Amino acid sequence: MLNCQSHLDLVEGLIDGQAVEVARDTTILAAVRLLNRSVPTLCHHEGLPGDGNCRLCLVEINGRMVTSCMYPLRENGFVVETDNEDIRRARAFVLEMLVDRCPSSPRLMALAAEYGVTPEERFKGDDDLCIRCGRCVRACEINGTAAIGFAGRGAERSVTGPFFTAPDDCIGCLACAAVCPTGKIVFSEKHGRRSIWGREFEMVRCCECGRPYATPGQLSRPEFAANEICAQCRRRLMAADMKRSFTEY
């Protein structure tokens, strides 16, 4: 039996026939991944709260289909299946709709191929890399300044700054671009200036190596306070420090 955590409050059940014991409220997705079994996901990100947007992580629990990223395991005796004909059909249906919207995303096309899905000519619309998974919106809320958000609903839904303009509150931290699963969110860094979401930021230079490495808005956040050197230099200096302390003793 696979025991996930030395936690007192455990629940046990079966995942694809294998007995497991996990901490109560572990999501099905987390439990499945502990077993090194794969479930496809697009909107899920380890560092962000679940949102159940992409509907790709569908699995069955006690014969009922649910999004595994949002479903907490609470009762003993659960029986989870992560792969059967119904599940594959449901995931293929979701992928059909996604690839019709975003046929130019290599990641989506790879998933689609795995499920035997090809874009349908009759649904051909604007090829848009954004799948409305909301990872960027969640990342901006948690790591950034909640500068971007969704606007509209249904087919009209989009990610944007307020009033469909460049977001005033953006600090250029790139958290949104880092979590985007399809590469829709692009940025550029040229001549010490960073551009994203129609905004441009003069970057601060590392006082060790002189390379531009962050925006003033990023450095004004408490978690960055007093960091005047870039991540690479910081690691290099820490390693040198450690080496010195080892050789001294």
Next chain:
Amino acid sequence: MNPLEDLLQSRPGEARQLLPLLQLIQAHYRYLPEEALRAVAEKLELPLSRVFAVATFYSALSLRPKGETVVKVCCGTACHLRGSETLIASLEKELGIKLGETTPDGSHTLESVNCLGACALAPVVMVGDETHGNVPAASARHLLGKVK
């Protein structure tokens, strides 16, 4: 005191007051002015992006001024079968605007809705708060005259 300030004061500064406040502002101005959304975000201590997301999500809220009277034509299955499309065409002609637009004098806005839940009365049209059932396509003028 300006009316926006009055509206903001009428509710406690809690995040859950977002939608009620936006509804009050919509009812007063017949749209959500940008400065009002900014003021709501500040008062409720919510990111402007969240306020904007809610403001654009509900079709009862609008970023552009709506007419004094909003004419909503039901385009549900039953209404569609019983001629809502012809009805829209004649209302468009009568008002001189396209579906979704507002007359230049600000008197009327023409909208379609997916279902008003009165399929037995199809086709159904709402003129302001009044609901009209079994509306013949030829009655567009009559329908608008009723509220003038």
